[in-house]
Amino acid sequence: MSNDKKRLLIVGGVAGGASCAARARRLSESAEIIIFERGPFVSFANCGLPYYVGDVITDEKKLLIANAGLFQERFNIDVRLENEVLSINRETSQVEVKNRQTGEVYQEYYDALVLAPGASPIRPHLPGIDLPGIFALRTIPDSRRIREWIDEHQVKKAVVVGGGFIGLEMTENLVHRGISVTLLEAQSQVMLPFDAEMTTPINNSLVSHGVILRLGDSVVGFESHSEGGIAVKTKSGEVHQADLVILGIGVRPESTLAKDAGLELGSKGGIKVDEKMQTSDPKIWAVGDVVEVQDFVTKEWLLIPLAGPANRQGRVAADVIFGRDSSFRGVQGTSVCGIFGLTVACTGVNEKSLQRLGWEYGKVYLHPGHHVGYYPNAKPIDIKLLFSPEDGRIFGAQAVGEVGVEKRIDVMAMALQNGATVFDLEEAELCYAPQFGAAKDPVNMAGMIAANALRGDAPLAHWQELNELDGLLLDVREVGEFEAGHVEGAKNIPLSVLRDRMSEIPSDQTILVYCQVGQRGYYATRALRLNGFDASNLSGGFKTYQAVKNSGD
Template identity: 60%
Template sequence: MLSLGRRVAFRTATIKRAARSVTIGCSASMATEAAGGKRRVLIVGGVAGGASCAARLRRMDEQAEITIFERGPYVSFANCGLPYFVGDVIKEQSSLLVANAAKFNKWFNVAVRESTEVVAIDRAAKTVTARDVTSGQESVHPYDYLVLSPGGNAIRPPLPGADLPGIFVVKTIPDANAIKAWVAEKNAKSAVVVGGGFIGLEMVENLVHRGLKCSLVEMLPQVMPPYDPEMVEPAHERLRAAGVDLHLGDGVAGFDRAPDGGLIVRTAGGKAHAADLVVLAIGVRPETTLARQAGLELGSRGGIRVDEHMRTSDAAIFAVGDAAEVKDFVTGEQTLIPLAGPANRQGRIVADVITGNEPSRFRGSQGTSVVGLFGLTLAATGASEKTLRRLGAAHQKVYLHINNHAGYYPGAKQIDIKLLFDPKDGRVLGMQSVGEEGVEKRVDVVAMAIQKGATVFDLEEAELCYAPQYGSAKDPVNMVGMVAANVVRGMHPLTTWDELDLQQLATDPGVVLVDVREPSELDKVGKVAGAVNMPLSGLRQQLAKLQDKDKKYYVYCQVGLRGYVATRQFLQNGFDAVNVSGGFKSFQQQLPDRSAKL
């Protein structure tokens, strides 16, 4: 929670920013009106950012002349749905079309030029040159304001054989149609997906749904690179359980045509994977060709540099979406966030700034994201621990493994949560979660908390919905807040498995690793080598007889709660004790190779 002084400063800064925005917007508006004409706004690219900008702009200004240029055949479509269209989960292509050219014209009086590519910007003359991709005919169009929403290009690496037939990217509806046609024409039975990010995982799931045998090749040692490695271990397990051949830590070196007409994917590690088709889901690169040729300033990450109003280095030109480089809301770094939500908000902000109707600014993006995988949900918001470590930022973390709703109500499923926060004041920095139900709901709550500068104490006190089929009286958000708040208060000494040297624990006579689960649990799910079993049910009696108060006790249970209870008993009986966050469940996720050998 912000202090009173910080709240006053924040409100004062916000008012000043609002005043600047109004001045910018109104000045630009007055300049156009002084010229005696309507605002002429050209938008390069539709889909999310450009389309939302056009619609908002019309609602704000009925007189403006608005034109969208889209080099593809569809001005606004749901590209996030493309993998599900390939998998026949979404049956009709028309379902992906958010709005067509006719709707834009009838609803918003916006001129849409599909299959038309803007190939040049003349900033001095304030014109663009557009080319019809079918006929090649070019035309010149003047603007008062230009909005760049070119998106990003799916990466096709310059590797041997990367242009062979049967190797696809997934960025547009024609891309998806090409994959579907190939599967049908070739009667494809197998596929290799290169890249374990959002699109890669969704493509694997949907190709398996279509009956194809899939291999996933990822250069890094984990899928979902933005997430911390231990939080995606359940995804690795789920992929293998679905029959996917998972190849981690081995990048692609090239592609060959197989003797039977199929494809061979060769890796840097010397492996060869045969398939009937290959999907490249390596990521996207911001499309900055126009901006670069026009002399607009680019940022350190290779995107178009913009200010908080999405204005480029040219006051009459704005940029939104995947091509724009924005501020990370948590860390303050410049970043590229290719997500539809931020792109839509940025488009609205530009419309407001152009018309001067609102003092709008983009706060930054915190990368709130979610992906589904064979019934599993992974979601995250804010900074990851990898990012915080890279920046040398002070942080603390806690793990929680808890039911998504009341355990006494049928169907409760466990959610794994990792919360990152500032150890000094408890400010929430990020959260990652994985499970089958209720995951994204909790991440959404914490995403909003981060937006408001909230602390773990706010999570502790958050009043959330409760009925047994939806949650618990202490919601998982409350519980992870309580755990973290106790850490900040100094009531809950905590460590994590990756911070412990298990070899030292096994040999150092001054430390003891204590397992407070019942003996039957150890036999059923496994244990950590060298741990002493002191079940919580009889711990008080054992502590009364224990004399070694000069030793340090590292305590764990199955998921963390009993470990905390036991730690409090140790502490209040004069022992030096620390709880291992997340218990044995976190041990299995953080050290999967070691747990597999137990």
């Protein structure tokens, strides 16, 4: 344990700053540690705020992870609430602080300084943006103001601007409170970390719960409505009346303090740090939403505001300050969100990013049950896996379903972190009992499908490329399934009679096979290839076709 008399000042609490302070105390009993937090709370669960607004969490105290008194009693850490750091003097190693309650301005010196001011909600410069009833959600006081507005104005209609994590969670929680919601998203899809076709179930769920969903339509301004409330005007010319507007269009790093001090910023506007979380000044570190992070897969520098990485960064900074050899390995964007009973989760890079970077990649779609089909209430999980066609290394994964989604993405996230391949997923030994999974878990199945494609046993084709693919489109589902809906131009030969009817299939054409979700298509592809046909399985079957078609991809 260090006996260093170091004086550590930390700007900001919540995830990064608070974890850095607590870790620092565990490494040194003699260091003086001060946290400056300009707000009234030093450590709170901001990911829980939508559920507090929605009355799922009814006790505000449940959101408080630790208060100033606990930091003092348990860790001997001086927390100064409503004290804002105004400037940094790097030459004298001092910060200027304003006590927001008394107005006093004072100086404090540091041996080491950690910047963790976080990020602030983006509030675009639009006409009427400052009208009463337009809110962003980032802090406990924000949630209080929204709750009070809902109660005082008996809100019946709300508009949520932005279809990311906060937008979707706020939509669900407002509906939970009996409020009619219109969700506006300027992009052509919700949940941008996902690829468009994977969001089709989310869209369907939103609409089925009465949400008015408008994609590809941006807000251009707000006006006071003649009947009361707010008129939200969009680029398409639509006007949506609302008693409440929630802005969920992202956050911007609070990097002004660092910029004014002459610290180097990255191209995205966040503070530039190295793997030790050190800034361009050797006595200053930065952690959390204010920093630019390196994508673990692509090595690009990005802004990815997530609580888990912020906590790890805080620990790394404390380790380095107190002499330990520690480094931050980057961020792979592992995320999960719940929306009306659906769980949506992802890790790593999406296909859009791989295309933008010009990377070669393979992909598979599958729709397995979350546990064996013979055990009651098996629910399908839609999974997309992206990987290197050279060695099978995992690039990313996305999944949507009702049950067991985050479990599978967590496994793939750990595999990705360790540089594993689809062949490793194929061999992964995972928990199995009928109510929890299958002997071939969905993770195994994803690995097997990808591995079979890489080995050439069952090559894959993809619906997004259907217009470019030349050959016979073969539907191997049963006749009733085919008649209920099929791809135009497909020939139907059910798998059950395929071997007896192979003479109907041209041997001089590429055969593109599909079934409902991919499994029968795989069996048919193998049978055809073993009989000399050039066959490929359309990944994910007719279910993926419908998702791709509905996404407009």
